[in-house]
Amino acid sequence: MVETNWSEGVQGGAAQPVYVVGGDTNSANAGVPTSETWRVSLQSDVTVDQNSKTFTVPAGQEWQVLSAHVAYVSQGTAGDRQLVMEGLDALGNVIYEARAGAVQAATLTRYYEFAPGLEPMVAFLDTDFISVPIAPFFLSALWQVRFRDNNNVAVADDILVQMVIASRQV
Numbered sequence: 500m501v502e503t504n505w506s507e508g509v510q511g512g513a514a515q516p517v518y519v520v521g522g523d524t525n526s527a528n529a530g531v532p533t534s535e536t537w538r539v540s541l542q543s544d545v546t547v548d549q550n551s552k553t554f555t556v557p558a559g560q561e562w563q564v565l566s567a568h569v570a571y572v573s574q575g576t577a578g579d580r581q582l583v584m585e586g587l588d589a590l591g592n593v594i595y596e597a598r599a600g601a602v603q604a605a606t607l608t609r610y611y612e613f614a615p616g617l618e619p620m621v622a623f624l625d626t627d628f629i630s631v632p633i634a635p636f637f638l639s640a641l642w643q644v645r646f647r648d649n650n651n652v653a654v655a656d657d658i659l660v661q662m663v664i665a666s667r668q669v
Contacts, residue, residue: 537665539565547572550580550656551647561669562638566614567662569646573607578652580604584613586636587643594642597633598649605653640669 544552556562564584573580579602586595600621603609610628617630638644646660 535667537563537667539663539665542662542664543660545659545661547657547659548655550651550654550658551645552658552660553643553645554660554662555643556638556640556666558640559668560640560666562642562644563635563665564613564633564638564644565663565665566612567644567646567660569611569613569661570657570659571603571609571611571648572657572659573603573605573609574653574655574657575606576653576655577605579650580652580656581649582611582631582658583647583649584631584633585645585647586638587645589639589641591643595634595636597631599629599631601629602650 542554544554546552564586567584569582571580571582581602582599584597585593588594597613599611600619601623608627609623612628612630613633614630615633615635617632619632620629623629644662646658648656648658
């Protein structure tokens with residue numbers, strides 16, 4: 500039997516430990532309490548003239564992406580852009596992918612929200628907003644999260660990322 504005790508009274512952004520007690524009765528660690536502290540932080544890259552942004556998990560850490568807000572400013576090059584969020588392992592293999600449900604044409608600014616539990620949208624709301632649901636997934640040290648135009652239409656497009664992550668030391 501596993502019993503989980505969550506800290507009460509969590510304040511916004513405050514890291515709270517999770518305690519797990521119990522486990523397999525045959526395990527050498529059965530009944531030994533463990534705790535892990537996850538910290539919430541913002542990872543941001545708003546450098547212009549880049550149609551791809553990559554964030555690398557530092558050595559000794561593990562990440563979970565909680566949400567990402569992306570502003571995509573497409574330049575004048577004709578073509579349909581499709582924004583994709585990818586999780587990559589340390590060798591650059593794609594282990595996770597979430598694609599926007601609509602494409603973006605040239606000379607437009609659109610806003611994308613990636614987070615668990617969102618409704619998948621196949622059209623832009625109010626002409627410029629779309630949500631993309633993501634599954635909860637974890638990234639080990641030296642793994643990456645990448646946002647890019649799946650069609651690579653114009654390298655001078657601007658992808659501006661504000662990503663909220665939970666991280667822990669491992």
